[in-house]
Amino acid sequence: MSNRMTNIVVPVLAVILGLIVGAIIMAISGYNPVVGYQALWEGILGDSYNIGESVRTITPYLLAGLAVAFAFRTGLFNIGVEGQLIVGWFAAVWIGVVFDLPMIVHLPLALLAAAIAGAIWxxxxxxxxxxxxxxxxxxxxxMNYVALHVTNALIKNMSDGSDSTERIHESASLKSSFFEQITDISRMHNGIFIALLAVFVIWFILQKTTLGYELKAVGFNRHASEYAGMNVKKNIVVSMVISGALAGLAGAMEGLGTFGYVAVKSGFTGIGFDGIAVSVLGANSPLGVVFGATLFGSLKYGAGNMPSAAGIPEELVSVIIAIIIFFVASGYIFKLLLEKFSKKKEVK
Amino acid sequence: MDYVIEMLNIRKMFGTFVANDNITLQVKKGEIHALLGENGAGKSTLMNVLFGLYQPDGGEIRVKGKSVKITDPNVANDLGIGMVHQHFMLVDKFTVTENIILGSEPTKNGTINVKEAAEEIKKISENYGLQVDPYAKISDISVGMQQRVEILKTLYRGADILIFDEPTASLTPQEITELIQIMKRLIQEGKSIILITHKLKEIMEVADRVTVIRRGKGIKTLNVEDTNPEELASLMVGRNVVFSVDKTEAKPTDEALIIENLVVKDNRGIERVKRLNLEVKRGEILGIAGIDGNGQTELIEAITGLRKVESGKITLNGIDITNRPPRYITEKGVGHIPQDRHKHGLILNYSIGLNMVLQTYYKEPYSKVGILNYKNIYAKARDIIDKYDVRTQSEFELARALSGGNQQKGIIGREIERDPDLLIAAQPTRGLDVGAIEFIHKRLIEQRDNGKAVLLISLELDEVMDVSDRIAVIFDGQIIDILDPKKTDENELGLLMAGQQLEKNEETPLIDQTGEAGE
Incomplete structure (x- = not known):
């Protein structure tokens, strides 16, 4: 089997197997898997509102997954995407609230602020x-904890002790009346364009530029990169900064798109940490991240429909979703099995 | 005839690639049987089949006449097959005894009975003349001694068929002599040995019979006394091989590289290069001979900018390059064939093509304003691959997938194609077969003839003697002598390498001193 074929067949098989095991668990627990999965399906794609909300959930996952994947290609494990996202969220909202500028300046400025805040972090x-x-x-x-508590303090400070900031000016908002119209007033926003643009830009950097050549070289083999005259230290910093900027943008998706404000958080958003899983699902490649974020985001959102529509308790839903993702993540097991299987055939 | 090991028509495939194509290997009891072949010929695969790491797709294995199925290394151990690996599998911080019992620790009331094991190890060691101290720490003993620990390990586990995988790769000439003695002793005590090697000299010296394999096929099994190195080499490579390095007299001109009072420390802060002075002229190959660990690595790393210089000065073409970053030094005209091609020479997960522009990717025509030009990169790669006979399916193949010799040819092509004034070749032929070695030596001499300076660092005395125009002997971080290869021999070099300043007296019986030097 060719490499490309395996790369497509393996995740598909993994998803199917995950669904089967999830079904068995539902059946054992006394729920009808068909009804359960129907609820999940409808929760994701059932109507235009759900489609819109699914896309809205996927948007920050794209950027968070991209952030983890990018650092990973340089051999760095950026677990700080969560914190970088939080500071990015705050920075974007701060610009959105404090300034009143024409949109053509205001929105890019707010996005830039988010990226810079994440980059600094x-x-x-x-x-x-x-x-x-x-x-x-x-x-x-x-740094995640520092981000969480510092932004909480700043939010209170900014809003005179209240738990949430004011809403951002419309000129800094990613809201899209067009999307609202076609998706039955879901919160889907223009951020999806930014996320997809980021996927393209990161793919371009990694595949087509000397910077990408260096970053990947450093990730694969530090010693050889040094031998080749690359500045390994600089590359590590550059990689972290770009990764942080992507994470900051993920925060801007929430701040400028979904919510339009930032509230005091009692805990982490989880998007940054889920970004790690998204990146792993996507084999740390930009296009893979699109797959990972779509799977992760849609399951996460669609699962919300299972308790109400199929009567399956929320806890069980979490287990089923986790199992599906687990099977996809352990895809290399399938790869191994496939290879063994095809090898045996060839010998005969 | 009594065979201890019979591997009959062994076939092993990886995908569609046939690594072992019906190879037959029969080892008699009490003989040293050499297994000779180029890199990638299938020696390791065959031995891994015997050791239970791979399952054959066809053929039969018989041990002492009985047909067996070796499903994993434990089965091999139980059958009395032991392997002395090329890269020692020892824990540095453990003692000899602790290393030997690792994995099958004898216990007494739930605690490890080290003392009893040590006694037994001592006994075995004396039996075979190995002279190993059971309580010595691995980190405190020499490489030759470590190898004996590996031998002991197999004997302690009751092996009577020993596989030696390239055993002389990291030994000094004196240690090699001792190893040969040990192998002969093992045979006397009734053991059988399979010796994997591509060094013809060793086979001629120690083996009884030899099986030559080439490209996965068993070519021939011969009695060593009925053959000669030339025949073996041509059987192994499949064509005639020129042994003596063909070269004209060097015509050295002015100095390309001048090193003055160089001091370099290693990672632990210990001085490894101690006020070293050296000059390499254009149009000559200067060979550095020395036992591993006498400052060679630190010296190369200092010249190429990979390691900080404590004091002293390095000048290239009149430009001070001391403590300048690697890229600066590279751009000033230094080519470097690193001694560890996997660690420094290649990005194994990049295609061989991308590896061909490792130092030049940021320059035109390979990129422009930061955007890579793959067309030009792969065109250049194609060029190097053709010119330097790098055997690969295509330039898009991962560097990892190439055999060692072809990886090395790629690196050499890359470095020479950059047209450096000074080419540093650190153990350029390590682990390669005669065909590749011949090719690489030719390229080095070609560089010299083009008026470039070549600095060759090698642990192989033959190589240093054959290729160099001058030989500098390094010992304990200093160049202790510079010799003319035509007026010296292995004994003299061996002694100097061991740190014995030679009395310039032709009458000195060198052979006797060799024995002492090895102690």
Whole structure:
């Protein structure tokens, strides 16, 4: 079987198997799997509202997954996407609230602020890693907490003690009346264009530029990169900064698109952490991330329909979704089985 | 006839690639049987089949006349087959005994009985003349001694068929002599040995019979006394091989590289290069001979900018390159064939084509304003692949998929094509077969004839002696002598490498001293 074929067949098989096991669990627990999956299906694609909301959920996953994948290609594990997303969210909303500018300036400025905030948040662990050898995993995890509590304090400060900021000006909003119209007033917004553009840009950087050549080289083999005259330390910092900017943009999707404000959070959004899973599902490639984010985002949103429409408890829904994702993530097992299977055939 | 091992018509395929095409190998009891073949000929595959790491797709294995199925290495162990690996599998911080019992620790009341094991190891060691101290730490003993620990490990587990995989790759000439003694002793004690190697000299010296394989096929099994190195080489490669390196007299001109009072420390902060002085002239090949670990690695890394220089000065073409970044030094005209091609030479997960522009990707025509031009990159790669006979399915193949020799030819092509004034070749032929070695030596001499300076660092004495125009002997971070290869021999070099300053007296019985130097 050719490589390309395996790359398509494996995830499809994995999803099917995940669905089967999920069905068995539903059946054992006394629920009708057909009804359950029907509810899931309708929750994702049942009507235009659900489609819109699914896309809305997928949007930040695209960027968060891209952020993790990009750093990973340079051999860095950016667990700080969550924190970078939170500061990006805040920065975007702050620009959106405080300034009143024409949209052509205001929206790009708010997006840029989010990207820069995320980039700065990733710059710190990047520099520590490159020049002092401090493990980026530890630093990024800790930076997540700093991000969470610092933004909470800033939000309260900004809104005179209230738990949420004012709404952003319309000139900084990603809202789309067109999308609202065709999706029965879902919260789907123009951010999806930005996310897809980011996928293209990152793909371009990785595949077509000398920067991508260097970053991947550093990720594959630090020693050879150094031998070749690349500045390994600089590349580590650059990779973290770009990854952080993507994470910050993911935050802007929530701040400028979905919500239009930022509220004090008692805990993490989870989008950043799910970004790790999205990236793994997509084999750390930009196009793969589209697949991963679509699967993750739609399951996550569509599952919300299962308790109400099929009477399946929320806890069980979480288990089923987790199992489907688990099977996809362990896709390499299928790859191995497939290879073994096809090898045996060839020998005979 | 009594065979201890019979591998009959062994067939092993990887996908559609036939790694072993009905190879037959029969080892008699009490003989040293050499397995000779180029890299990628299928030696390792065959041995992995015997050791239970691979399952054959066809054929039969018999051990001591009985047909067996070796499903995993434990089965091989139980059958008395032991393997002395090329890369030692030892824990540095453990003692000899702890390493040997690792995996099958003898216990007494739930605690490991080290003492009893140590006694037994001592006994075996004395039996075979191995002279290993059971309580020595691995990190404190020499490479030759570590290898004996590996041998002990197999003996301790009751092996009577020993597979030696390229055993002399990292040994000094004196250690090789000792190893040969040990192997002969093992035979006397009734063991049988399979020796995997591509060094013809060793086969002639120690083996009884030899089986030559080429491209997955068993070519011939011969008695060593009925053959000669030339015949073996042509059987192995499939054509006639020129042994002596064909070269004209060097015509050195001015110095390309000048190193003055160079001091370099290793990662642990220990001085490895100690006020070293050296000059390499245009139009000559300067060979550095020395035992591994005498500062060669640090010296190369300092010249190429990969390691910080503590003090001293390195000048290339009159330009001070001391402590400049690698790219600066590369651009000033240094080509570097690194000693570890996997660690430094290649990005294994990149295609061989992309690897061909590892130092030049940022320049035109390979890229423009930061955008790669794949067309030009792969055209250049194609060019190098053709010119340097890199055997690969295409330039898009991952570097990982190529055999060692072809990876090395690619690296050499890349470095020479950049047209450097100084070419540093660090162990350029390590692990390669005679065909590839011949090719690489020719390329180095070609560079010299084109008026370039070549610095060759090698642990292979033959190589240093055949290829170099001058030989600098490095010991303990210093060049202790510079010799004319035509006026020296292995003994003299061996002694110098071991740190013995030679009295310039022709009458000195060198052979006797060799024995002492190895101690």
């Amino acid at each position: 990733a710059f710190v662990p990047g520099v520590l890693k490159a020049y002092l050898g401090v493990n980026e995993v530890v630093v990024t995890i800790m």
